[in-house]
Amino acid sequence: MINAFLIAAQIIVAFIEAFQFVISLSGLMKRRKPRRRHEPKHSFAVIVAAHNEEQVIGALVENLLKLDYPRELYDIFVICDNCTDGTADVVRSYDGVHACVRRNPQLRGKGHAIEWMLNELWKMPRSYDAVVMFDADNLVNPDFLRLMNDDLCEGHRVIQGYLDTKNPNDSWVTAAYGITYWYCNRLWQQSRRNLGMANFLGGTGMCFETRLLKEMGWGATSLVEDLEFTMRCIKRGVYPVLDYDAKVYDEKPLTFRASARQRLRWLQGHFNVARRYFIPLLRDSIKERSFIKFDAAIYSVRVYSVLIAFIVTAALWIDNVLPAANHFTSIYEALPAWTVGVAMTISAIQFPVALLLERVKEWRMYAHLLTLPLFLLSWWPITLYAFFTQNNKQWSHTKHTRVIRLEEVHSKQV
Numbered sequence: 001m002i003n004a005f006l007i008a009a010q011i012i013v014a015f016i017e018a019f020q021f022v023i024s025l026s027g028l029m030k031r032r033k034p035r036r037r038h039e040p041k042h043s044f045a046v047i048v049a050a051h052n053e054e055q056v057i058g059a060l061v062e063n064l065l066k067l068d069y070p071r072e073l074y075d076i077f078v079i080c081d082n083c084t085d086g087t088a089d090v091v092r093s094y095d096g097v098h099a100c101v102r103r104n105p106q107l108r109g110k111g112h113a114i115e116w117m118l119n120e121l122w123k124m125p126r127s128y129d130a131v132v133m134f135d136a137d138n139l140v141n142p143d144f145l146r147l148m149n150d151d152l153c154e155g156h157r158v159i160q161g162y163l164d165t166k167n168p169n170d171s172w173v174t175a176a177y178g179i180t181y182w183y184c185n186r187l188w189q190q191s192r193r194n195l196g197m198a199n200f201l202g203g204t205g206m207c208f209e210t211r212l213l214k215e216m217g218w219g220a221t222s223l224v225e226d227l228e229f230t231m232r233c234i235k236r237g238v239y240p241v242l243d244y245d246a247k248v249y250d251e252k253p254l255t256f257r258a259s260a261r262q263r264l265r266w267l268q269g270h271f272n273v274a275r276r277y278f279i280p281l282l283r284d285s286i287k288e289r290s291f292i293k294f295d296a297a298i299y300s301v302r303v304y305s306v307l308i309a310f311i312v313t314a315a316l317w318i319d320n321v322l323p324a325a326n327h328f329t330s331i332y333e334a335l336p337a338w339t340v341g342v343a344m345t346i347s348a349i350q351f352p353v354a355l356l357l358e359r360v361k362e363w364r365m366y367a368h369l370l371t372l373p374l375f376l377l378s379w380w381p382i383t384l385y386a387f388f389t390q391n392n393k394q395w396s397h398t399k400h401t402r403v404i405r406l407e408e409v410h411s412k413q414v
Helices: 002-028 057-065 087-092 110-123 144-153 172-194 210-216 225-236 256-288 291-300 302-321 337-357 363-370 372-377 379-388 406-411
Strands: 044-050 074-081 097-102 130-135 158-165 206-209 241-250
Touching: 002 172, 002 291, 002 302, 002 337, 044 057, 044 110, 044 144, 057 074, 057 087, 074 087, 074 110, 087 097, 097 110, 110 130, 110 225, 130 144, 130 210, 144 158, 144 206, 144 241, 158 172, 172 241, 172 256, 172 337, 172 363, 172 372, 206 210, 210 225, 225 256, 225 291, 256 291, 256 302, 256 379, 291 302, 302 379, 337 363, 363 372, 372 379
Parallel strands: 044 074, 044 130, 074 097, 158 241
Antiparallel strands: 130 206, 158 206
């Protein structure tokens, strides 16, 4: 009975991984249409979620004030969310930037803060065509709003920018984040854009048509509000798109411990979203014959795929090292020997291929491919712990201290 379960589990995991691999092949080529440029037309409310971010918020505000977009067409609102430091004072030191102080210790977290800010925004006398969201530790390329304006003029309603890492050289952990982000941008996000499928929101560098937000409401208050809102959009038939040219640089945790805490929060939220959206999206995909919704359903349960892969691998390994006869069967035993070699080769080359495709020039990133497996394997125990603590909806803050200006980020990319 247990062996049959393990075989079935291996087949499910193999299907999900093969499904993603086939889609990722489209990302080997950019295949982007020539970009149509539009004159600045749309107005933006730029929202920044901040909790005790006095050390980094100034760099972002200065960055946003210098965007290559008519200043009269965008306003900056920083949500000083349950702050106990000088975040609001730093924000107020900049002319024309709004420090919006929120006090609600019962409803903590970015999703709740955004919902509150949007409700406040709708009450204001000025209306905006779109809302753009950033995190306090971000930096943004100067043309970001111009690119969002182009996308809105082309009829897109939800846009995700290209998420990059502003501090990949700080530690082996930040390097691992950088490598995985380049990989996901090219072989997950760009591949789906090439195929005309829905992209997935990444929590920052996001743009939303105001009319859509008012129609849907925000309603994304889980630990992964970005994934939750993505699923709500796709279920509604609104498909987020990636703007590959609109770059946002995100600060990553320097230590493994801080990284594990952040990823635990993500995974706890992911389990919650999977429970709520997998069946409805799968049902809709069958009913509507929608491959896009089927893809979203599969994506929502990838967290279970990681969990199952960990359990199955552990069971097979223990079964092999015990002196008694083996009780469990690996599906590779029923496949030609070369399939194992192919699977291992694909696993080994996909990350260096992504770095080459993204034209990463920093040699240290290629050296960090040697430490990347440690980071990737650590997802397994964190996922297992997240599964047993998934009902914990307590938001945890990732502390940001790395003050970097955009010029420094760009100088390291030359």
